[in-house]
Amino acid sequence: MTPQDIVVRAMTRSELDTALDWAAAEGWNPGLDDAESFYAVDPQGFFIAECAGEALGCVSAVAYDETFGYVGLFIVRPPFRRRGVGLRLLNVALARLQGRNVGLDAAIDMQRIYARYGFQFAHRDIRHQCVGGGVSPEGLTDLACVPFDDIMRYDAAVFPTSRAKFLSRWISQPRSVALAVAPHGRLAGYGVLRACREGYRIGPLFADDAQIASDLLQGLCARAPGARIFLDTPEANPAAIALTQRRNMTALFDTARMYVKGPPPGRIDRCYGIATFELG
Structure with a gap:
């Protein structure tokens, strides 16, 4: 050939x-x-x-x-x-x-x-793993209860651009759970757990702060007791790395996030887990 x-x-x-x-x-x-x-x-x-x-x-x-x-x-x-x-x-x-x-x-x-x-x-993106289980914290709601326009606006503040076609399917796919924190109707974070070839992966996991991210992570882990759960975390957000350490998650491997024109705008400090290595 x-x-x-x-x-x-x-x-x-x-x-x-x-x-x-x-x-x-x-x-x-x-x-x-x-x-x-x-x-x-x-x-x-x-x-x-x-x-x-x-x-x-x-x-x-x-x-x-x-x-x-x-x-x-x-x-x-x-x-x-x-x-x-x-x-x-x-x-x-x-x-x-x-x-x-x-x-x-x-x-x-x-x-x-x-x-x-x-x-x-x-920056590096690092895949971490843990085992699902535990009790879901209070204050979480089904993401389906949040208006889709609010989800898009929140996501676009973290991801480099709007991705409505992706999100509309991603947050409602079969064999998945999507949770949010939305006090007084204001979205402050959301996360998606989806079934994979092995166990489950969480992503995206976006939150205003580490406590909200921790609550979402625990709520999603509680939905898959005993299963292996994977989270792809950006090293550029130190609070995200600290969260994985507090939960004693194990680092499996890492990748190099690269861009042609340099890092795009976006609240990397709100990103505790990317959606997928394939589409960002």
């Missing part, structure tokens, strides 16, 4: 399921219902590489709007690595998002490669 033999094209919706199977094989532990939320954001933003009809790898290049995009789900199947497949996929992804600030979560040892494309290190 030569680089000229590699064809990159847009994925179908069913092929995204296959790509998430590849992600599971890599140990990324995707959610059982992630695909619907991912594909809804940007159906043209998912690509597969082929040679003679055989699937070689994939990448996502999701355009949230004209200013911000995200690269993820970047996988080359093991038999086809170091044969130019990854380079073709990355070039297609970056061409599609040209002109935007583009983010990604890179394996730590891949930072130099992404730096060649203009990506700059912003």
